Amino acid sequence: TYLADTGHVPYGSKSEAFIQGRVLAIGDHLVERGCGLIVVACNTATAAAITALRQRHPGIPVVGVEPGVKPAAASSQSRRIAVLATEITARSERLQRLIADHAQGVAVQVEPCPGWATRVEMLDLDGEEFAAGFATEVAAKIRPLLATGADRIVLGCTHYSFLKPLLAPLVAGKAELVDVADAVARQVVRLAGASAAGDARLVLLTTARPERLQAALPVLGLGWLGARCTQSAGLSPV
Template structure:
């Protein structure tokens, strides 16, 4: 049986989910966290759905072996591919996923197009199409597949000329038009906000679902009576499928990285 001091498990295809976990740490600093990044198999966004589903189930089972009290699939691609099956398989466990934060972007009601950056798989999946259909009559929404962008971040490249060149090429068809906002539909992308603003302009809002997901996690823990009421600061443990100290050190640095 889960107890309040058990850790919360976070999972992503690599380092991206740390952008979500750091939000959870900021609003629940007394919780214990364990993070598993599958950098060995990153990126997920260009793989087959069945492969992503199998990798996600393996990751969740790893976290369950660590006696977690809740699991956050902090990966848009894995959420799209596997969350329904995982919730069905582990009915007694709180399983929280993430989806592109389109609702707050629409609510801004700014002039121009809302551009959703995401991996090719996220944009192909039924879950995303349903999200688009929900808001298609309320805003001009454009999806922008960003194959190759996750690899920059996995390699520790979160700023610089090469990254900005990639982004300029991606956005060259949109920069002459009004952009309402950019929805960061992959948990890796918040780490490149600075580079992105350099390309599209600092006045354009960049929206991600990290804080909303962390707040949903907290609500679920309160609802299930599992919120840690300790006054002591919690622990953070990071695991990665690439068993390399440099990768682990990079992960810890991202927790404190200024976005």
């Protein structure tokens, strides 16, 4: 089951209390549907609410998504890395603990990127205005980071994975992009174990009109999923 809180995202500029309320409500809903493992597939939601979700459902494995500070720091040759993040993630204690635990001796610049997740949500990833105007904004954010000598750029928001076509040419030959998506997927497979074997049925749920998420799938390269979205009762926008 994939549940997109499309009616309330992006979370990056919302209050922590609001985000925690949404995560707990969605978590409760997924447990009621019989889910035996939950992935909080959002850096901001992980920072604001994963502890509360684990406390609410102690018998359910909960996997979060956190910026790849550890692999970035471990692989950096210049001992300088940068983290691109939403406003909530950028100022979160969870990110500061990650840096303190895994980036000792490494200079870490945390760069809030307000509005970036919203641009991805707009689904205009190939439009002329996106390619021109937003690309200029992205370049203005990235070039100063490269000028400091940062050789690892951490994508600290799951939305930013869809900005790789803009980011990759900017950092080519100077830095590497660090995305934890594959590592999270491996962790889910490890925790699911044998229970993940056999036939599976994909269910796509959304808290907004299903047409919005349905339209997003091919734009984000996920049209191959072939599933139909439905609205999740009881979790519609407030």
